[in-house]
Amino acid sequence: MTAEYITALREAGITDLRVKDLVELRNHGVDPEFAGRIREVFPDVRVKDIRELAIHNIDPEYVAEVREVFPDVTVKQLVEFGIHGIEAHDVSQLRAALPDITTRQIVEFGIHGIEPDYVIAMREYFPNLSPREIVELGIHGIEPESVAGLRNIFPSMSAKEIVEFGIHGIEPEYVAALHTNLPEMSTKEIVEFGIHGIEPEYVAALRTAFPAISAREITKYGVHGLDPDYAATIREALPEMDLREITQLGVQNIPAESVARLTREMAERGYTGLRAKDIAAMYHQDFDPAFVDEVKRIGFDVLPLRQLIELWAYNVDERYVEDVRESGRPNVTVEELIQLRRTERRDFERQMERLHRELRDLDFADIVNADQLVDLMALGVDLDELRAVREADPDLTLRELIRQRRAERHDPEDDER
Structure with a gap:
């Protein structure tokens, strides 16, 4: 610190100096002429503020131009402008375009690279556009x-x-x-x-x-990512079907060709005006329209589609109906046939569940699957036999047991299950 430096500062009008201020100005290389010019354009500026402006390379001309637009601008705001590279002429143009704009909003414009030309152009389309909306557009x-x-x-x-x-x-x-x-x-x-x-x-x-x-x-x-050709193909087969129903079919991955085939073959048998839910039910049950002919031969003519699909799903075929009629029920109805099959299926499923539990309790080495359960039931292998087999040969697997029982029956089929 030299006497010349202190004298130069005083001559520049910086007289409110403390030792601490002198040291900081000197350490940051603040030129006395710079300090004096800053004090001229910003009379109320403090010595430490002069140092801040110098650190951020904010010159007196910049300060003067900004203060013409914002007389009450603070040193902190000037520094923010400088940090974000906001030019003094940009401040002037923005204030002219948006008279109510604040220094904070100008900083936000600078952060997002919003230039005055952009603001002016946008205001041509939206005269009442706010700074916030301009930022949104720019972002x-x-x-x-x-x-x-x-x-x-x-x-x-x-x-x-x-x-x-x-x-x-x-x-x-x-x-x-x-x-x-x-x-x-x-x-x-x-x-x-x-x-x-x-x-x-x-x-x-x-x-x-x-x-x-x-x-x-x-x-x-x-x-649902459905192809327009899918809708066109189905519409050709079913002109009355709307897009909502076509969408239902597409969501279920029902091929357009299957829709067209089922529609055509069912129409040949008198079933027209099918809806999406009808086609979906037939498709998911793998329904064969030829089953309609079989049902008619049984003696059930023009059944509702719902009953047809249920008969198919429960495997109520011509032979089954004959067996029921011969068992003493010559006038059995469609609903009774369906109920019979439901009961049989429930009983069969219960037997399967019981057999599965018993096999698991006996700790057979191989995995028990549905095919093995069906084979055991068809071969008439009951729980007592399973226990006896297990005691005689703990290492025997279900697959080997099924093979043995088939051989005993002289069954030519050697099914690897």
């Missing part, structure tokens, strides 16, 4: 050209809606292509399309098959 990379393109399609589109488009990466070209296919679309519906990746070509294909289709219907169909 999501929405350019004035994009706004122009979108407002050509939706003249009353709000800044909030445009931001939502930006969030989901929806470009004006995408919007224009969708609008060509669905002129009545709303901005909310376009966002839904964008979220689910529904392309304009997809919309065009569905509109070909369903000219009156709505955006909501397209969204519900597209959410």
Whole structure:
């Protein structure tokens, strides 16, 4: 610290000096001329503030220009401007474009790289656009050209809606292509399309098959990733079926060819106007339309489809019905046949569960599966026999036991189960 340095500071008008202040100014290389010029443009500035401005390379001219726009600006705010590279002329332009803008908002603009030209251009489309809305637009990379393109399609589109488009990466070209296919679309519906990746070509294909289709219907169909050709094929087979029902079939992975075949073969047998739930029930039960002919031969003509599918599912075939009739029930009804089969199935399942528990308790070495259980029941192997076998040969497996019993019956089938 030299006397010359202290004298120079005093001559520059910096007279309120303490030893600590002198040391800090000197240590940071603050030039007395710089300090004096800062004091000229900012009379109330403190010595430690001069040091802060010098550290951040904020020169007197910058301070003077900013204070013309913001007379009450603080040193802290000036430093923030400097840290974020905000030019003095940018501050002036932003204040001119947005008279009520605050220094804090200008800093936020600087953080997000929002230039005055961007603000001016956006305000042409939205005269009342707030600084917060401008930041939202800038953050999501929405350019004035994009706004122009979108407002050509939706003249009353709000800044909030445009931001939502930006969030989901929806470009004006995408919007224009969708609008060509669905002129009545709303901005909310376009966002839904964008979220689910529904392309304009997809919309065009569905509109070909369903000219009156709505955006909501397209969204519900597209959410499941179903192909437009799928809908077109089913619509050709079932002209009265709407897209909602076609979607139900697609969600269940029912091939369009199966839908067309079942529809055609059932129509040949008098069953027309099938709904999606009817086709789904037949498909999942692997229903054969030829079963209708068999049921008619049994003596049940024109049954409701529900009963047909239940008869098929419970394996009520021609031979079974004959056996029931011969057992003393010549007038047995369809519902009675179905109930008989239900009872038989429940009894069989209970026997299977009981046998499975017994085998598990006997600790057979191999895994007990459904096929083995069925084989044991068909061969008439009961619990007493299983216990006796286990005591005689603890290492015997179920597979070996089944082979032995088949051999004893002279069964030619050697099924590896």
